[in-house]
Amino acid sequence: NWDRYFLVSFRFIKSKGEEITPDAMEIACEGDKLILTEYVNVWLKEGTYTLTLVQYRGADVKPLEAVVFKVDGPKSFTVDCRVYDLKINVVDPLGIAVSGITASTVLPDGEVLTVHGDGSVLLGKLPAGTYNVRVSCLFYDRFIMVELTEDREITVVVPFSATIIAILLAAFGLGGGVLYYSRRKPCAREKVAFNMFGKQIVDELSGISSAAKNLLDETLKLGDMLSRYYRAKAMRDFLNDKIARAEASRDECIKFYEDIARRAEAAGDYTRSYMANRGLKAAINMYDRILSRLRSRLKEAEDEIAKLDVQLSESKSRRKLLLDDLAIRVGRALDLLNRILALNPACFTCDEIYRLYKEVMDIRDGIIDKAISEYESKLNGVKKNLSLKRDELAEAKRNILRIKRGIDEAGDYVRNIFHDMVSDGEGRDYIELCGVRINLTDRVDEFFRRFNSFRRELRKVIRDYWRGVKRLTEEESRIRDLEADIRALDEMASELRRNIGSLKAMRDKVDKLADALEEKYRSCELELRRCRDKxxxxxxxxxxxxxxxxxxxxxxxxxxxxxxxxxxxxxxxxxxxxxxxxxxxxxxxxxxxxxxxxxxxxxxxxxxxxxxxxxxxxxxxxxxxxxxxxxxxxxxxxxxxxxxxxxxxxxxxxxxxxxxxxxxxxxxxxxxxxxxxxxxxxxxxxxxxxxxxxxxxxxxxxxxxxxxxxxxxxxxxxxxxxxxxxxxxxxxxxNFKKAMARERLWDFLSSEELKAIEEEEDFIRAIREALENAIEVMESCQKAVSTGQYLGENTVRIESEGIGLDGVKEVTEKITSVLRLLEKPRTPGDVLRKLSSALNLMPGSRYAPILSAYAKVMEIFASALDRLSDMIWRLAAEEIEITEIEKPILTENDVLYDDFSEIWSRVRKEIEDRVRVTKAAIDYESRINMLTKSRIIKELSRIIRDP
The missing domain is CATH 1.20.1260 (Ferritin)
Structure with missing residues (x-):
């Protein structure tokens, strides 16, 4: 057959469903035990397992009822462990929560659990059991025994609190002084805290002396109680055995006398039957007395055991309380040390730290080491006593061997004399001599004959036998007492060794505390030097x-x-x-x-x-x-x-x-x-x-x-x-001068003299018209283009309405061909001429006369522009030739303030002189007049900034 294994996981929860992780668990299957420290995805063989142990923080927290795991496939099991929370509320007599609480207790594994809080503290995840909880706050320090079998919440009422003290201080008018002192310097509170914590450390460690002494006394008392306890248990076992043997002997004796009486009645020997019945009654009464005494002694032993059980339990509780007190004191001292280390080191002197260090070392050397020495001395005394007891026990056992040899020799002597009469139980009548049963059936006379023959030797042997039996009983009782004492001494030695180990562990913690203070002192000195240097x-x-x-x-x-x-x-x-x-x-x-x-x-x-x-x-x-x-x-x-x-x-x-x-x-x-x-x-x-x-x-x-x-x-x-x-x-x-120049120019252009000159020269009149209408001509050109396009588009629309839908396409094509004529004109005259041609090419309609007239106007504008352009180019050419001479002809004041007749004569004369110098021309007079006007207009234009 193949063994099947499955992946199994275990989950452990406490009272409130919170998950915990135990140190180890033990399960048993068919006599085999398996210890697990990993609880997820564990390979287990198919079968039924019983939970035997769940170890958490040094205690077994498995449920009280049996827990069975049936593994027949991959599974996950949940175990409800006996782990609970203990909440401690601390209030003052006014019912106000007290701040600055410290609660500590010792766990079953020896760890000291310490928590701090205000108003209440929570000792969480504690294994079920009895705990000695120390609650301390301002001016209060007390131990409380708590039996934890479920989640518990207890309330502790302290006689003093900060609130009550504040009320008292306010009543006595000291609050302001304390507040002033606490704020007088930045380190005032740190110094007060250092002194208070240091005093508390010394007090805690000083209390180790009395606790250790009480623990030693309790341990020594334990030895006496254990000795009496184990003696009582040995006596109980001895009495139970003796009662059992007495009852068996009684039953055998009763059977013996009843058998004799029955045989005597059967043989008709009523005297013998009567005597047998009397012997039966006497035997019964004797055994009843013996059993009564034995049972009485047994009850006394059991009562002694019960009383000692209570005393031992109380002693164990007291010793646990004292050990917890020692552990808590050291733990509290370390906690106070941590609070000291958390203070600002700049607020107290190195001498104060060294003084605290010396006090701790004095306590370590004068109290803890002394206590350890006392314990070791007592342990050595116990070991010595234990050695003596063991030697005494060995001697007692040797004595028993010698006594048993003497008893065996007595039996052998009797057995040699009555060798043929020795019986292992057969025969109706018998007698025991020195532990040897002799069959007397039909041989009573022979017995007495042999007995008389060896009377003196047998009496001595029988006397020695019973003396040996008595000595054997005494030695056995002594051995029982010695074994009880040895067991008690062993346990007391073990207890002393545990206590010494606890004290040494505490000494190590105190050494750690002292080392921390020493390091703090050295660090203080170093920091002080560094501070000075810095x-x-x-x-x-x-x-x-x-x-x-x-x-x-x-x-x-x-x-x-x-x-x-x-x-x-x-x-x-x-x-x-x-x-x-x-x-x-x-x-x-x-x-x-x-x-x-x-x-x-x-x-x-x-x-x-x-x-x-x-x-x-x-x-x-x-x-x-x-x-x-x-x-x-x-x-x-x-x-x-x-x-x-x-x-x-x-x-x-x-x-x-x-x-x-x-x-x-x-x-x-x-x-x-x-x-x-x-x-x-x-x-x-x-x-x-x-x-x-x-x-x-x-x-x-x-x-x-x-x-x-x-x-x-x-x-x-x-x-x-x-x-x-x-x-x-x-x-x-x-601008004022420009305005004057414009007015002067207008006056000049409109003067009678100029008009006379213009009448003589036709092209001058054309210039005047061009000058007066140049801007209008240009604007008319732009308007003509836009108007032509507008007329063309509307003509298309009107013609489309007149000829109907069938003529729309034809009109559109003709208008498109006409508008192409307007593409890329080179001069404004070209624009006007092309627009005129386009209007003449429009389809015939009732608007044709208007379009024709508009086309003729455009042709006139185009001719005027061409003439104006030719004249401007001619004047520009002449002006370029005349102005090559840099000598000025007119000044600004001349053209603004002098009469035009004077200006005309002076300019004409100057130009005439210059023209003569340059060259002669057929139209000499015309050119002189034209250049004279041009020069005057140019000077005025320069002022106006509009050449």
């Missing part, structure tokens, strides 16, 4: 930093002075700008009131002077802004002066602080604690903070002063505005 180094570095700061402050002070000077310069610039703006305003008002213009043109060109009012208004606004800016600059100057004084004072303070650094360094050499060391540094930083606060305030004021370059930018804006106003004023003056 603070000294920091102070030395501060000298350099303060020197840099002095330079920086002095630099800012100089920069502040420079800013003040630049502000003053800006203020001067603003005053100059104010004068310039006011001067410009006066000039504009003067120009506006007395414009440089001919009286006959003033009414026609006064509109060109209207923008001067806007400039004057804007200048007035700028003057207001300039005044506001001026006030701001004055304010900056005042702030700068104040900041300069503050920076000067800050420089003096920094120099004074730098000189005091050496004083701080001298104080540093005398400090005893890191707190004092850092207090010097904090004192310096406090002074430095005051100095730097003043400096940074002054520096902030300095930095809040605007940069003069930004103000210069605003000054430049005002200067730009001044320039802009001047430029606009000049432009207005130029």
């Amino acid at each position: 603070v000294d180094r920091l102070l030395r570095n501060e000298i350099d930093e303060l020197t840099k700061l002095i330079r920086e402050a002095a630099s800012e002070r100089g920069e502040c002075r420079r800013k003040i000077e630049e502000y003053r310069n800006i203020l001067g610039s603003l005053n100059d700008l104010d004068k310039h703006f006011r001067g410009l305003k006066e000039n504009i008002e003067e120009y506006k009131s007395n414009p440089p213009c001919r009286p006959d043109l003033i009414d026609r060109v006064k509109g060109a002077l209207l923008p001067l009012d806007d400039i004057i208004s804007e200048i007035e606004g700028v003057l207001e802004d300039l005044n506001s800016f001026n006030e701001r600059v004055k304010e900056y100057i005042d702030r700068g002066e104040q900041t300069y004084a503050r920076l000067d004072e800050a420089v003096d303070d920094i120099v004074s602080l730098r000189s005091r650094v050496d004083v701080y360094r001298a104080k540093l050499r005398a400090v005893k604690t890191r707190e004092e060391c850092w207090e010097i540094w904090r004192s310096y930083l406090k002074d430095k903070s005051k100095v730097l606060t003043k400096y940074y305030s002054a520096s902030g004021s300095y930095r809040s002063l605007p940069d003069p370059s930004d103000l210069e930018g605003e000054v430049k804006e005002f200067s730009d505005k001044l320039t802009e106003f001047r430029r606009r004023f000049e432009n207005i003056k130029k």
